[in-house]
């Protein structure tokens with residue numbers, strides 16, 4: 173079902189070959205009457221790079237801060253490597269955090285910032301300095317060892333913050349929007365470096381982000397959050413191709429949603445009558461739903477075919493008018509207004525450098541898709 | 552020049568004149584306090600300087616003029632005898648050192664008391680923080696003199712403290728507190744504490760919570776976090792508060808006069824006696840100038856230290 177190169181042994185969440193390394197059980201955090209984190213349960217395995225994805229204010233940072241020990245859960249239990257974390261202060265937890273604002277000590281050099289955690293742990297000065305030198309090499313910051321944070325660029329500071337959190341080899345590394353302050357190019361480079369480092373050291377990473385592309389690139393699994401709750405947990409491809417709700421489908425990538433009612437419900441086949449789309453939708457799989465139930469059909473723009481000629485068959489197709497064409501270089505986005513009045517997005521890769529006969533705006537066109545192109549959502 | 556005036560309307564002309572004097576925008580804003588200091592600080596200072604090198608006379612004013620026109624030429628009479636006199640009489644040197652000692656010890660005590668208070672206020676949630684800050688500033692609403700007198704009422708042999716202790720049966724005979732050095736330290740620390748707290752507060756309130764969290768996260772226990780993060784980052788505030796207490800305390804006159812004993816000889820008191828009891832204006836002026844020099848040196852050292860620390864951040 174899920175197309176993924178990982179072997180089952182590297183996916184303990186599928187085969188349950190080992191116990192979870194970090195367990196979050198029904199954790200709730202209230203600030204006064206306001207519930208920032210609402211009964212979150214999550215199991216994370218050793219060596220994972222888990223992304224917490226969600227919109228602003230949905231409680232990602234609060235959840236992370238509870239793992240680090242800056243905030244105590246109002247209810248629920250957090251367990252790391254079999255140990256209950258209740259009442260354990262941050263300085264005794266096997267976690268390290270990379271802060272959204274980096275929080276580098278402004279009065280210390282890069283070297284001393286990184287050595288700080290080791291010295292507090294009681295590591296001898298010589299050993300600490302050699303470990304600092306190693307980690308500086310890993311993040312390619314050796315020549316900046318003697319600088320103060322204010323003498324560094326944003327990207328360099330971010331590397332120092334990462335090095336400072338990594339040098340203690342924590343059991344769990346918590347990263348709160350680690351790449352938020354970087355420009356797109358630097359961000360992509362750093363994402364790969366982060367992956368490389370994580371693979372080299374084998375530390376469990378929990379990364380908070382509100383950038384879905386970042387979550388897709390980095391993670392072994394993604395937990396999507398909304399209003400303090402985890403709404404879906406899964407591998408990137410699973411989240412993208414099998415979203416469990418309209419919120420997830422819409423939050424992760426772009427999607428077309430057609431409202432409709434189930435008109436045929438067979439063993440491995442569904443039909444949906446959609447007035448919004450202006451026709452019938454055939455679905456090549458079944459979902460737990462009943463006849464005449466209100467559902468939504470989620471269709472990703474890249475799975476929509478766009479043609480001038482009328483496609484064969486009588487389902488999974490609609491006619492419309494091209495309203496807008498957005499050229500993005502690698503691909504173009506078409507906005508089509510269907511005869512039913514609904515606007516639909518379709519993307520097309522730009523395979524040729526110049527296409528004379530390309531469909532352009534104000535042209536009538538047909539959209540169509542296969543039986544397995546979309547998902548039926550009941551929420 | 553005439554053509555220039557014709558071409559420029561009058562308003563612009565004054566602005567132009569100011570500009571040609573190098574005064575515009577920011578310069579003008581700085582010029583006003585600058586002039587103020589010139590008229591009300593530098594000029595009196597020069598007058599005092601002048602008197603300090605004059606000879607004392609029993610006359611009105613009680614000193615000889617600096618410039619004398621004897622019909623043929625202008626004589627400038629500079630008399631450095633007054634400054635030499637300061638060195639020869641141990642009274643002045645002792646008073647200097649004692650003043651510096653009192654000011655230093657008071658500033659240290661004020662720091663030890665003020666730091667936890669400033670820290671607590673800076674870490675308090677918003678409505679309470681403003682309230683506490685108000686409480687710190689509140690004593691300024693009554694006269695400083697009145698508050699020092701009030702301390703007399705507390706410290707006297709039949710004052711509030713002694714009476715309470717006797718009625719509780721803890722002591723039989725009153726403790727001598729008024730007219731001791733203890734009372735002077737107490738008075739100075741009490742009076743100048745807000746000047747310690749305010750700059751410390753201003754510094755500590757800017758201290759980012761995330762730095763303290765980062766320290767804890769990296770294994771720093773509360774004490775380590777304080778000594779390695781909070782304290783070094785608040786050094787500019789410490790120096791600022793220290794200067795604001797130390798400097799005025801050196802020349803303090805009212806507190807040693809009202810609370811100190813006859814042997815509490817601080818330089819401010821010596822100065823007062825010289826001016827008003829002895830009416831030896833030249834020596835008094837020499838004392839004032841010497842005190843200024845003695846104070847300026849430590850200030851400059853502290854200032855440059857503070858500047859270096861702020862720059863580093």
Ligand SMILES: Nc1ncnc2c1ncn2[C@@H]1O[C@H](COP(=O)(O)OP(=O)(O)OP(=O)(O)O)[C@@H](O)[C@H]1O
Pocket residue numbers: 203206208226227228229230231232233234235382
């Ligand atoms: N100390 C606090 N007191 C009261 N409310 C808080 C506190 N900390 C967070 N909140 C609230 O909890 C909610 C979740 O905050 P949180 O910082 O976890 O969001 P987030 O998902 O990290 O958002 P962002 O992506 O913007 O960083 C927000 O509505 C916030 O206002």
Ligand SMILES: [Mg+2]
Pocket residue numbers: 232233234272348
């Ligand atoms: Mg956040």
